[in-house]
């Protein structure tokens with residue numbers, strides 16, 4: 216494939232230079248696009264329409280966003296590059312005038328299971344600051360830094376569960392699911408299969424344990440030792456001999472087949488889970504573990520010191536579980552300066568009052584954008600992989616509105632998906648705010664309310680697949696928000 220980029224575009228190009236204020240695309244052939252040429256205005260709301268499969272996403276994401284990302288990644292170190300979910304290089308002859316792009320769509324397959332509404336919106340950072348600087352500390356407790364209120368730092372994580380909120384245990388029932396079996400019949404299901412499991416059984420024979428009686432009829436002392444001991448005795452093993460023959464061989468001090476080392480079932484499961492490099496081994500032993508709420512932090516993931524600090528009578532774990540609308544209502548009096556009337560605040564130092572008010576004001580302002588976008592029912596601790604693509608895009612959008620970036624293209628994929636029609640106006644307001652700060656918006660969208668507000672429409676089609684891939688475009692007719700981008 217022959218590619219040209221901005222670097223060699225100074226040669227007299229066919230079709231001439233792109234006009235300032237426009238992104239010019241020549242010969243886009245990604246997926247089903249048929250050599251599409253386009254000039255799209257910058258600093259405008261551009262909506263890409265067309266039936267499903269027409270090629271509109273191939274143009275917006277597969278071509279424009281992929282090329283912007285490729286150019287950006289060329290400027291960063293190979294190490295940083297690996298942290299991105301890289302898009303394939305697009306099939307296109309030339310793109311001029313393309314600003315850096317930010318995609319607000321879901322990055323599928325990115326390993327961010329600990330990412331949450333609070334971390335994506337950065338509201339959790341501000342909340343930690345609030346607890347650190349303006350929280351109520353029990354008498355005699357040292358002040359804590361903001362990091363100490365995060366379960367993802369060593370300073371904050373509960374030492375019992377490492378900040379996971381859950382602990383994993385093994386029990387007799389989880390390791391011996393069928394206690395009518397004998398050890399020879401593999402009653403200890405958690406033990407390794409095949410040779411290694413046989414080896415452990417032969418060691419028990421040497422040690423005089425009964426491997427031919429149903430598990431539930433063995434003395435409790437023996438069952439507990441086999442499952443839970445941390446001792447790892449090494450004994451002679453006589454492979455293939457019966458228990459009686461083994462007893463004789465031991466008496467005669469015959470040369471054993473080999474020396475075998477015993478491992479209790481619990482020890483085997485936990486060590487394998489923690490240390491194995493094999494995903495299938497890990498999965499296998501995980502079947503014998505049961506998870507339970509951490510008894511120390513009761514699922515709140517933080518050290519006791521952090522949980523003992525409160526704001527408005529609530530610890531930071533509970534405040535992170537509140538719906539955003541309730542959190543907003545709780546913080547509002549602090550932001551407006553009414554709260555100092557209560558007793559606790561009256562004891563505060565004037566400087567602390569100022570800090571409280573400033574952080575609360577910032578939180579309230581950012582929460583208002585999220586509420587306006589119809590996300591007031593979410594809580595900060597909600598993990599982002601459980602959000603719908605529409606929810607995640609609106610969450611990122613709300614964060615960007617307050618970020619003061621300018622001169623970038625935001626690429627969105629149906630941000631109205633799943634949004635209540637009554638909240639569409641707020642979505643459009645957020646898009647308008649980003650545009651007013653000097654950004655471009657490229658939006659793939661079906662919703663008429665959004666299409667109606669576009670400055671420029673790129674319609675890809677006319678149909679799907681082979682019968683699509685052609686682009687038509689133009690200024691949106693009768694658009695009351697139309698802006699001249701030149």
Ligand SMILES: [Zn+2]
Nearest residue numbers: 373376509512
């Ligand atoms: Zn814990």
